[in-house]
Amino acid sequence: MTEEYKAAKPIYMQIADKIIVSIVRRELTPGEKLPSVREMAVKSGVNPNTIQRTYSELERMEVVETKRGQGTFVTEQExxxxxxxxxxxxxxxxxxxxxxxxxxxxxxxxxxxxxxxxxxxxxxxx
Amino acid sequence: MTEEYKAAKPIYMQIADKIIVSIVRRELTPGEKLPSVREMAVKSGVNPNTIQRTYSELERMEVVETKRGQGTFVTEQExxxxxxxxxxxxxxxxxxxxxxxxxxxxxxxxxxxxxxxxxxxxxxxx
Amino acid sequence: MTEEYKAAKPIYMQIADKIIVSIVRRELTPGEKLPSVREMAVKSGVNPNTIQRTYSELERMEVVETKRGQGTFVTEQExxxxxxxxxxxxxxxxxxxxxxxxxxxxxxxxxxxxxxxxxxxxxxxx
Amino acid sequence: MTEEYKAAKPIYMQIADKIIVSIVRRELTPGEKLPSVREMAVKSGVNPNTIQRTYSELERMEVVETKRGQGTFVTEQExxxxxxxxxxxxxxxxxxxxxxxxxxxxxxxxxxxxxxxxxxxxxxxx
DNA sequence: GTGGTCTAGACCACA
DNA sequence: GTGGTCTAGACCACC
Structure with a gap:
């Protein structure tokens, strides 16, 4: 057997999932700015690096776009x-x-x- | 609020869930003997204490009954x-x-x- | 104009590039194990986290595969x-x-x- | 050996390269006056000291000549x-x-x- | 031993 | 301010 008793999803992924659900629920609309990395970190009670990773992952999935010095935004494509x-x-x-x-x-x-x-x-x- | 992430059910509960599913699937039938704590621990690659806790939990739920010196059995009630x-x-x-x-x-x-x-x-x- | 004078490629990418070139040059062959994260970090004079990121990136590109507890290996596909x-x-x-x-x-x-x-x-x- | 990564040519050299390319492309012709240090600094969004260094480097390479009080000119030699x-x-x-x-x-x-x-x-x- | 995640705190380039 | 990278050091699950 030797099953692996699944570890919890990493926090950065849990947060990513939450954001995705928010987008699907239209609570976050295309073009809208996400909280800054630091802001989100405080809000989530998590280290800014963790949020950074969340945002990177979302960008890799093309769910958000990031503009240096401006922020991270939900992708505009409908x-x-x-x-x-x-x-x-x-x-x-x-x-x-x-x-x-x-x-x-x-x-x-x-x-x-x-x-x-x-x-x-x-x-x-x- | 520092610890709201990383839920991940404790392992002893994950194992309990599995056993319950086995019962529901009739893979374990009423009256059947469960593997001993030690046996189950080896089979699951887990510390015997963890299994002990699983069995206690199942007993609390009246899903199994423990007979001293004989073992743990699925409750007989249909x-x-x-x-x-x-x-x-x-x-x-x-x-x-x-x-x-x-x-x-x-x-x-x-x-x-x-x-x-x-x-x-x-x-x-x- | 307001050109942006390109920053250096991030270190983790420079290292990734090096590894890719090594693979293309057949110095690293499919299936071969890469140095461990910690090893590579020392060898490169860099923090282990940086190498971790390099390996993650390479895995995302499907250039390497990683086996938990065993190491990181060049993808086997010819x-x-x-x-x-x-x-x-x-x-x-x-x-x-x-x-x-x-x-x-x-x-x-x-x-x-x-x-x-x-x-x-x-x-x-x- | 702690610092072998993050090459990234210094900005003053990147600008020098650009000017050289402009000369080679005949966009800047022999004898032509380069923008003043201040002008170029604004245009490049860079500190004037950086441009000063660029011009010094170009003069060292005999690509430009500086005439006190007049400005910096592309060398006349064909x-x-x-x-x-x-x-x-x-x-x-x-x-x-x-x-x-x-x-x-x-x-x-x-x-x-x-x-x-x-x-x-x-x-x-x- | 391996890779994976997380924190804390720093510095950078861009706006 | 913003995001992006890096370091230092920690803990975890897996082998």
Whole structure:
């Protein structure tokens, strides 16, 4: 067996994920400036180098653009938004399907169970 | 607020989760004996104390029973199985719905998207 | 005008370039282990973090692979070598052509001049 | 051996190089007056001392002459122009040949490869 | 031993 | 101010 009991995602990635979700949720809009590295570091209770790494990673993914001396900005391309949303959504669905399968639930049943569950729970949020 | 990142469930809980999934999948059946603490520790490449804690946690959840001098056994109650399965499944579905909602996806759309996705991806595993 | 007088390439990139050239020159062969981060750091008179970054960058380029607890290795794919060589060579030629053009030398003349030059200098190395 | 990286020519040399290229390209002709130190400093977004140093260096190379109270002028000698052009060109070609050799490319192949490359790329600029 | 992450604090170039 | 790089030293998970 010798499984590796997964370490936590690195902090810089957790923060990157958060920012991506914010973009997908339109809380951060294309062209908008992100907090400065130092600002974000304080806000996140983390070392500025960690945020630097987060921003570098996001830039590598072309999710943000950085202008020296000015700041870091959400990429202006509208396509990015849809692309990003699809990617995140697919990841979530994959992980969900995988978890359900591990419980021995077939794909048709996944949909059925989820449907019933949502309808049953529907009252609490609508 | 200095320590809000790096969640990463403790290893003893990760192992407990695995055992629960095994039970739900009927790979471990009611009344069946779990490997001894030492055995499990070796198999998992983990310190025996960690497994001890896992078993304590499972016992607290009434998922297993420990018989002195005999070992640790999956609880005999059949009801437990269904209850456990439902609980785990509900947790997974809750977490899924929550994630999708965070992306701004409505409940009806969750079902639609998932349905399309499963049908699109269906070919690869069926 | 307000030109920006180019800063030196970052050290971690200079080292990455060196390693790439070594691979292209077959001084480092596919599958070969690179010096450990700490070793390389001492050898280069540089902080281990800087080498770490070099190796990360090389991994991102798929030039090396890293095995936790074992080390960092040149990627095994033979195609990589040719691809890398072509890329480096193209960069050199581009930069050369650009420099010559800046001197107002036409493309045909570049070839002529270089040809004469190599033949004239040929004696010194043959 | 603590400082072998981060070459990056000093700015005053980068500017000197530019001026030399301008002369070789006949954008600055023999006898022509260079901008004053102050003027050039503003234009380059650099401290006047830096330009002063650039001009000193160019004078040392006999590329310009300084006339007290009048300014700095490109040397009048026509021979200088050809000499300078040849020198710069030779430096570029030497550096190019050296880089290609480091990649293990023979001299004949250098010409072949460059020729093919120019012909392949030729369309985009001609 | 290996690589990977994080902190603390510094200096730089760009605006 | 901004982001980008670097150092020093630490702790972790993996082998």
């Amino acid at each position: 396509e990015l938004f849809q692309e990003l949303k699809n990617k995140v959504q697919r990841e979530i669905m994959d992980s969900f399907i995988d978890s359900m399968r591990q419980l021995g639930i077939s794909e048709e049943k996944i949909l059925d169970d989820l449907s019933s569950y949502i309808k049953g729970e529907g009252g609490k949020n609508s | 009801e437990l199985f269904q209850e456990l399965k439902n609980k785990v499944q509900r947790e997974i579905m809750d977490s899924f719905i929550d994630s999708m909602r965070q992306l701004g996806i409505s409940e009806e759309k969750i079902l639609d998207d998932l349905s399309s996705y499963i049908k699109g991806e269906g070919g690869k595993n069926s | 195609e990589l070598f040719q691809e890398l060589k072509n890329k480096v060579q193209r960069e050199i030629m581009d930069s050369f052509i650009d420099s010559m053009r800046q001197l107002g030398i036409s493309e045909e003349k570049i070839l002529d001049d270089l040809s004469s030059y190599i033949k004239g200098e040929g004696g010194k190395n043959s | 021979e200088l122009f050809q000499e300078l052009k040849n020198k710069v060109q030779r430096e570029i070609m030497d550096s190019f040949i050296d880089s290609m050799r480091q990649l293990g490319i023979s001299e004949e192949k250098i010409l072949d490869d460059l020729s093919s490359y120019i012909k392949g790329e030729g369309g985009k600029n001609s």
